[in-house]
Amino acid sequence: MQLTEKHREYWGKNLKITGILLFLWFFVTFVLGYFARDLTFSFFGWPFSFWVAAQGALVAYCLIIWFYARYMNNLDKEYGVAEGESE
Amino acid sequence: MSVFGGAGQSQSQFKSSLNKVFIWYGGGFAAFVLILAVLEQMGMPKEFIGYAFLAATVLLYAGIGVMSRTNDAAEYYVAGRRVPAIYNGMATGSDWMSAASFIGMAGTLYLTGYGGLAFILGWTGGYCLVALFLAPYLRKFGQFTIPDFLGARYGGNMARLIGVFAAILVSFVYVVAQIFGVGLITARMTGLSFDVGVYVGLAGILVCSFLGGMRAVTWTQVAQYLILIVAYMVPVVWLSVKHTNIPVPQVSYGYLLEKVTAKEEVLLKDPKELEVRAIFKARSDAAVEKLKDVPASMAADKADAEKKVEDLKAANAPAAEIKAAETALAALPKDEVAAKAAYTAARTSNAARAAPPLRHAEPFPGKDEAARDIARKNFLALVFCLMIGTAALPHILMRFYTVPSVREARESVAWSLFFIFLLYFTAPALAVLVKFDIYTLLVGTPMDQLPGWIARWNVVDPTLMAVSDINKDGILQLAEIRLGGDIVVLATPEIGGLPFVISGLVAAGGLAAALSTADGLLLTIANALSHDVYYKVVDPNASASRRVAISKAILVVVALAAAYVAALRMADILFLVSAAFSFAAAAFFPALVLGIFWKRANKWGASLGMVAGLGISFYYMVKTHPWMYGLFHNHAITPEILKANTWWDIAPISAGIFGVPLGFAVIIIVSLLTKAPDKEVQDMVENVRFPSFDGKTSQGSAAH
Numbered sequence: 001m002q003l004t005e006k007h008r009e010y011w012g013k014n015l016k017i018t019g020i021l022l023f024l025w026f027f028v029t030f031v032l033g034y035f036a037r038d039l040t041f042s043f044f045g046w047p048f049s050f051w052v053a054a055q056g057a058l059v060a061y062c063l064i065i066w067f068y069a070r071y072m073n074n075l076d077k078e079y080g081v082a083e084g085e086s087e
Numbered sequence: 088m089s090v091f092g093g094a095g096q097s098q099s100q101f102k103s104s105l106n107k108v109f110i111w112y113g114g115g116f117a118a119f120v121l122i123l124a125v126l127e128q129m130g131m132p133k134e135f136i137g138y139a140f141l142a143a144t145v146l147l148y149a150g151i152g153v154m155s156r157t158n159d160a161a162e163y164y165v166a167g168r169r170v171p172a173i174y175n176g177m178a179t180g181s182d183w184m185s186a187a188s189f190i191g192m193a194g195t196l197y198l199t200g201y202g203g204l205a206f207i208l209g210w211t212g213g214y215c216l217v218a219l220f221l222a223p224y225l226r227k228f229g230q231f232t233i234p235d236f237l238g239a240r241y242g243g244n245m246a247r248l249i250g251v252f253a254a255i256l257v258s259f260v261y262v263v264a265q266i267f268g269v270g271l272i273t274a275r276m277t278g279l280s281f282d283v284g285v286y287v288g289l290a291g292i293l294v295c296s297f298l299g300g301m302r303a304v305t306w307t308q309v310a311q312y313l314i315l316i317v318a319y320m321v322p323v324v325w326l327s328v329k330h331t332n333i334p335v336p337q338v339s340y341g342y343l344l345e346k347v348t349a350k351e352e353v354l355l356k357d358p359k360e361l362e363v364r365a366i367f368k369a370r371s372d373a374a375v376e377k378l379k380d381v382p383a384s385m386a387a388d389k390a391d392a393e394k395k396v397e398d399l400k401a402a403n404a405p406a407a408e409i410k411a412a413e414t415a416l417a418a419l420p421k422d423e424v425a426a427k428a429a430y431t432a433a434r435t436s437n438a439a440r441a442a443p444p445l446r447h448a449e450p451f452p453g454k455d456e457a458a459r460d461i462a463r464k465n466f467l468a469l470v471f472c473l474m475i476g477t478a479a480l481p482h483i484l485m486r487f488y489t490v491p492s493v494r495e496a497r498e499s500v501a502w503s504l505f506f507i508f509l510l511y512f513t514a515p516a517l518a519v520l521v522k523f524d525i526y527t528l529l530v531g532t533p534m535d536q537l538p539g540w541i542a543r544w545n546v547v548d549p550t551l552m553a554v555s556d557i558n559k560d561g562i563l564q565l566a567e568i569r570l571g572g573d574i575v576v577l578a579t580p581e582i583g584g585l586p587f588v589i590s591g592l593v594a595a596g597g598l599a600a601a602l603s604t605a606d607g608l609l610l611t612i613a614n615a616l617s618h619d620v621y622y623k624v625v626d627p628n629a630s631a632s633r634r635v636a637i638s639k640a641i642l643v644v645v646a647l648a649a650a651y652v653a654a655l656r657m658a659d660i661l662f663l664v665s666a667a668f669s670f671a672a673a674a675f676f677p678a679l680v681l682g683i684f685w686k687r688a689n690k691w692g693a694s695l696g697m698v699a700g701l702g703i704s705f706y707y708m709v710k711t712h713p714w715m716y717g718l719f720h721n722h723a724i725t726p727e728i729l730k731a732n733t734w735w736d737i738a739p740i741s742a743g744i745f746g747v748p749l750g751f752a753v754i755i756i757v758s759l760l761t762k763a764p765d766k767e768v769q770d771m772v773e774n775v776r777f778p779s780f781d782g783k784t785s786q787g788s789a790a791h
Contacts, residue, residue: 003773011776018219025215029208029474033467036201036450037459045341050448053204054515055337058211058508065218065504069497072223076494076778083492083779 010079017071021064028057098491102171113313119143124588133587137276140595144314145291148307148602152295155303160631163300163638164231164614165488170305172495176502178305179486181312181603183210183507185261186268187664189315189600192511194572196518200447203518205466207511209473209668211504216478216676218500222487224683226496227775229488232611233481233675234619240682241690242768244624249697251615253674254481257667258608258615259649261482264664265605266653272601275547275577276594282654288602289650296606297639304606305489311599312506318596319510322579322589326520329583336516343523344448350526351446354565363557363566364441371437374430385419385426392416444565447522461736472743476668479675481615482607493778521575524582530565537563540581544574551577609649613642665740666708673700673746681754686772692758700750704742712739 032039036049043051076082096104123136157163170178188210196203228236233254238247266285269292273284295303327336330343354360377384396412420426445452451466453459477483486503487496529537534556544552551571554563576597580589617638622629629637657663674697681688708715710732716724737744763769 007777007780014776021215021219025212025219029212029470030467033208033470034463036463040448040450043341045345047448049450050201050204050344051341053201053208053450055512057208058512061212061215062501062504062508064215065501068218069501072497073494080781081777081779083494 006079007081010075010081013075014072017068021068024060024064028052028060032057098169098171101169105171105174109309109313112310116314116317120588120592123591124586127586127588134278136588136591137278137594140591141273141276141287141598144595144598145287147310148291149294151307151310152298152303154299155306156298157300157302158632158635160231160635162302163635164618165485166300166302166305168229168489169491170489172490172498173502174305174309175486175490175495175499176506177312178308178489179483179499179503180506180510181308181315181600182486182607183483183503183604184315184510184600185265185604185664186272186597186601187264188510188514189319190268190272190573190576190597192576193514193517193521194575196515197522197570197575198572200445200452201450202452202462202466204515205469206473207515209470210477211507211511212470213474213477214500214504214507216474217483217487218497218504220680220683221478221484222496222500223493223778224775225484225679226487226490227493227778228771231488231618232614233484233679234615235623236682237678237693238619238623239771240768241678241688241693242764243690245694246678246690246697247619247623249694250675250678251619253670253697253701254615255612257480257671257674258482258611259645260663260667261480262605262608262612262645262649263652263657265601265608266649267656268601269598269605270653272594272597276591276598281656285650285654288598288605289646292602292605292609293643293646296610297642300635300638301485301489301610304610305486307606308603311603314599315596315603316506316509318592318599319513319576322583322585322593323513323517323520325585325589326524326579326583327516330520330523336520337512340516340519344519347447347519347522347526351444354526354530355443357564359558359560359562360564360566363564364443366557367437367441367566371434371441374434374437377430378427378434381423381427381430384430385423388419389416392419440566440569447519464736465738465741468737468741468744471747472669472672472741475672475676475743475747476670479671479679480668481671481675482604482611484679485611485614486607517579518575521579521582525568525570526565529568530563532563534561534563538582540578543581544578605649609642609646612645613638616641616645662712662714662740666712666742669704669708669741669743669746670701672743673697673704673750676747677750677754681751683772683775685755685758686769687758687763688754689758689761689764691761692754692756695757696750696752696754699753700746703749704746707734707737707742707745708739711742715739 032049032052036053039049039052040047042048046054073082123131123139127133127136159167161167192203192206195206225233225236228239230236230239234247234250237250238244240246266289269288270281270285273279273288274281277284279287295307323336324334327339328334331339333339377388392412392415396409396416399409399412420429451459451462453462487499490496490499529541534554537554541552541554545554548571551574553569554567556563557567558564576593577590580587580593617634621637622634677700678688678693678697682693709719710716711724711729713724713729716728734745
């Protein structure tokens with residue numbers, strides 16, 4: 001199989017978005033988690049770090065996955081690597 | 088049976104017929120619950136409600152199994168690869184959420200506050216890794232099992248068989264815990280014994296997966312998801328309305344958390360609470376004294392108990408009191424070993440109850456800065472292991488083979504996490520709602536005016552709820568309540584004052600959660616043995632129908648073995664489940680991810696990396712976990728040995744924190760030292776990276 005320049009560019013873009021989203025995942029989980037004791041200001045009634053671990057991070061995870069699916073499905077079409085309509 | 092997909096149906100026709108089926112199903116289930124509610128009001132006995140739920144749900148799952156029976160390999164192993172993204176999301180949700188998530192999660196949060204959020208974070212955040220690193224690529228690869236991928240990517244049977252071993256180790260431990268949960272729930276729902284409960288539940292699992300494999304399991308799991316999510320939400324919403332007048336508990340509980348936090352400060356200083364805790368402290372100290380000279384303490388205990396019986400008899404006390412004193416006398420430990428164990432247990436349990444209540448919202452509590460740092464380190468390590476483990480559990484990854492395309496695989500992860508999220512962001516709210524109820528409404532109530540559910544649960548299972556007036560002031564203190572985590576979910580309908588039919592619904596939800604996870608796990612084990620060992624290694628010429636037949640036979644054997652182990656009631660089953668995450672993380676994650684993202688990773692690197700990661704995790708648990716240590720050594724672990732064996736204060740549950748990096752390191756180093764994989768394998772890696780090279784066909788679905 002010979003990869004064209006276009007294929008390489010597609011894969012490069014995939015790696016880039018994967019890296020960015022992975023950083024977001026790492027930030028909301030481990031960076032905010034590490035500083036949880038310092039981030040206890042009130043956030044609509046919750047201490048902020050408690051809210052992040054109970055709700056905020058979960059919402060962020062959902063958005064990360066949703067965005068990735070949307071971005072990649074569009075990228076597939078843009079680079080002509082989407083599967084044909086499956087019937 | 089075209090309801091669950093058949094030949095000659097287009098994907099959109101299939102989808103709309105599915106929608107119809109599940110709308111009818113939802114309506115039917117709602118009608119069923121309503122009819123039971125009416126019958127309850129008309130005076131139907133409570134046991135019948137439990138039986139009705141058990142019979143109706145198990146028959147329903149069996150019915151789906153019968154309707155989707157199949158002998159076709161692609162249908163049996165991967166549901167024909169036509170499960171729409173949203174349905175696969177629901178199936179993954181119930182595959183994922185086990186009895187522990189449904190019944191145990193809110194209780195863990197109640198008992199451990201912020202610390203319990205590690206499970207919430209770990210068991211949802213792992214899906215980011217599934218989405219970014221695994222699901223689309225595995226779908227493109229498009230075979231039947233996870234060891235299949237290892238076998239194809241790392242040429243030959245070595246990596247495949249290591250994968251089979253790890254998959255079975257992880258899944259078997261996990262399925263035993265599910266069947267244990269099935270037994271408990273069935274017993275509680277109906278009053279049957281635990282062992283009968285195990286086999287009734289097992290029958291429900293087997294009929295379904297035996298007849299229709301992945302196809303039956305998929306549609307059953309969708310049905311189970313709908314039951315479990317409704318069963319979880321109804322009582323929480325009700326309780327939220329009761330306390331805040333807002334029917335969205337996830338929004339309203341911040342306000343209640345503030346109140347709970349304020350009340351905690353009061354309870355920490357309350358003189359009556361201090362008095363009760365001092366009594367427990369004294370009891371614990373007394374046990375420590377007794378441990379110093381066990382034979383003398385045994386004699387003293389015996390003399391005391393005998394004297395009490397004599398005194399009561401002499402004073403002409405009521406017969407019940409004399410009987411109780413005699414029972415206490417008869418229950419004294421008979422030999423020194425038993426006495427020592429009893430004193431040690433008394434020491435730890437009383438010491439635990441002497442501890443002040445923890446502050447629910449405080450991250451990483453500890454007596455000083457060093458203790459807080461250790462708590463933080465272990466919290467983050469646990470989150471790490473649970474996340475990586477989530478992204479490496481074969482029964483979850485396998486689900487992404489069942490969708491029609493790479494595109495739907497990506498969407499399906501999003502749906503999966505959304506459906507899981509619904510439950511996981513409700514659980515912390517439920518924990519706070521119940522805590523609010525207990526802290527502000529229950530504590531301070533006179534002992535003779537306690538609500539009825541406390542007495543009822545005290546009778547059903549005192550390990551879940553026990554209340555006694557320790558300081559004899561006639562008023563309930565927080566320290567006088569002993570509460571097992573599972574009560575939080577189980578008793579919520581009663582705390583909220585809902586009719587019994589809702590309690591039955593909650594039990595049915597717990598049963599659905601346990602059965603759906605057990606289904607997926609059993610299938611993983613049976614497929615690994617029949618497909619990867621029998622077909623790929625032993626007899627590559629076996630026909631498709633013979634493979635399926637063998638798979639079904641293995642399924643029954645594995646299910647019976649798991650039921651047998653569950654009936655042994657091993658003490659540390661919950662620890663083993665958590666350990667399964669570390670094992671899965673260390674064994675699979677590095678090999679799978681590098682297999683996709685690094686072409687240079689080869690057979691030797693992957694095989695040794697998997698063994699090293701699994702090995703070090705196992706070794707660390709053996710060295711630091713009391714039960715595991717006891718299995719491999721002929722003496723018990725002591726605090727001194729534990730301290731010497733512990734690395735960087737990491738708890739045994741998070742052993743994967745060592746296994747995962749080591750796995751990566753070994754794969755990379757060994758791969759670089761040995762020959763690069765051949766052209767064919769490199770082409771395969773390239774193949775999985777692109778949904779299609781030319782934008783038309785997808786070359787990956789070889790098995791279709």
